[in-house]
Amino acid sequence: MGTQQATDGRPPGSEEHPAGAQVEVRGVTKRFGDATAVSNLDLDVAEHEFLVLLGPSGCGKSTALRLIAGLDEPDAGTIAIGGHDVTDVEARDRDVAMVFQSYALYPHMTVRRNIEFPLRNRKVPKAERDRLVGEAADALDLADLLGRKPSQLSGGQRQRVALARAIVRRPALFLMDEPLSNLDAKLRVQTRAELIQLQRRLRTTVVYVTHDQVEAMTMGHRIAIMSAGVLQQVGPPAEVYARPANVFVAGFIGNPPMNLLDGTVEVGGTTLAVAVGDARVELPPALASLAVSTDARDVVLGVRPEDLTVDPSAPLRATVAVVESLGHERHLVCERPGGELVTSRVTGDDDLPAVGEELGLAIRAEGVHLFDRATGRRIGP
């Protein structure tokens, strides 16, 4: 392998691992003074996986990433990379590469020197260095910019230099902290696709931090959702979307977000229903049996906007407050008698109700999500 010289300083035993190490985070906690940034985090990342850490700003994503990188030390717990416990290993010996939100390019070095820096630190001989820099520069279309300083580059170019610097020594683990957040919308979509291809080609394990759920849904093999330092759910995008584990995930994933209505479980005749205000929403049989088995009477009823359809005869009444048109779909934002807002997604060219019109909203039976109001946890599969 071409990068054998680059193994100096790696933890013992990791010299020959394939490009792509698994990560095991066990019970990791990090406090800053009184504040707990990351609380008892358990997380497994498989070899060659693209895992996205998703959550609102301040939820501890960056801290979790920095703990894996070795830039912060955990107050409790262990971290293993490629099967080796690295909890006490310094960042520079962990064989990880990181792309910072600010890119953190060295302003006094040319693009070439920036990309070369990790190789120089590992005493890779010059010929080898030139070859690897050339490959990385080609991969990211930087060959013409190698002589420039970072200040002479556009935002997108800087971002590519940061990526090149990260991939140049074929790390086993690739950490990225919101690498696209400083790009404009169009470039972001383009770079997103390039990143996905890059990861597929290099087969490096990636842990990718973002607060943007579209990035998470489109890029991640799996998504790990955090809130207030606590991991909420880990799963493939489709599963996280289809079966959010709790009220937080339900409200965070999806755009527009899931409608969450407080309700009470009621037994009525042969069926089970949830009373939402003065309306009764009948539960499908599968969910009904589960709802019976838990003691929760106070629940949160979740319905995605696409599962909420206009139906004049439906018992759930609301008044149209805003109609948003996105071209390919419209969002009806409706006000419930209590003042709650619910959103319905309408596709197609159906005649839209006018603002101020009162209408009924029907819930598709398969689209009902039920959460225990006390714990926030999902009831049912």
Place this chain on the structure above:
Amino acid sequence: MTAPRRRSRRARRVREALLGYALVAPALVVFGVFVFYPFAKNIWLGLYRTPPFPGLPKRYAAFDQYERVLTSPEFRNSLRTTVVFVVATVPTGIILGLLMAMLAHQRLRGITIYRTIFSSTVATSIAVASVIFFTLLNPQVGLLTYWLGRQGEPSLLDDPRWALWAVSGVTIWQNLGLSFILMSAGLQGVPDDLLEAAEVDGAGAWSRLRNVVMPLLSPTIFFATIVGSILAFQAFGQIDLLTQGGPLKKTNVLVYAMYDAVFRQNNEGKAAVLSVALFAITLVLTLIQLRLLERRVTYER
């Protein structure tokens, strides 16, 4: 259509120029009275030889006096002494200040106490520093004399081999606080994420210092070197208080020589020539600084 507009534009330009001159006028007056006039007068003084006894007329000597003073062994001694003094004090002060700044940059418990101590000499003046060290170097009761095992010998300040180094030491000590503060500010200007990126890129402490910190700190170091040198060329207070240019003129730096010329030798003409020489040195240093400031890349983030 265009003619009146052009005329009004010219009128506006004139108005703006007048306003500009009006705004700089007060500054020009102050500079004129306190800088430009004394400066011109000084050059003119250098052209006249001061008579040996007051009351006799000054004699016009053209550049004769410049030549005589600037080629005299006394001037050469002063210049050499001053350069040695600058070279001894400025780099040492910056290196020590940088080391202390790096120590204090660590995130350790109680580090603010050290920061306060390290920067405390800015609260002293060179006069205070001189008095403190004069006492410490006292041949009978001085603590430093005792530590150096020099009891019974003359004070370092009276020893021709050591006087200049002793005065340099006092100066370094007094400048240390400022140097520390400058270097700390410079270090704080090195973004944390660059150092963290370097760490992930496999750089050890030494590599981070050499490849990231020092290049980003070099403008600060350069600034401190030039400004420190200019100030060191103008050193006077510590010499006057500690050695009066002696022993054997070993600490007779330029500004002290000037003072000596005016107040001991009553030779204004000679002092004027010396001060023009000092001006030339300062000018060269300033030009170097301006040139490099211009060329300096602004590292935008």
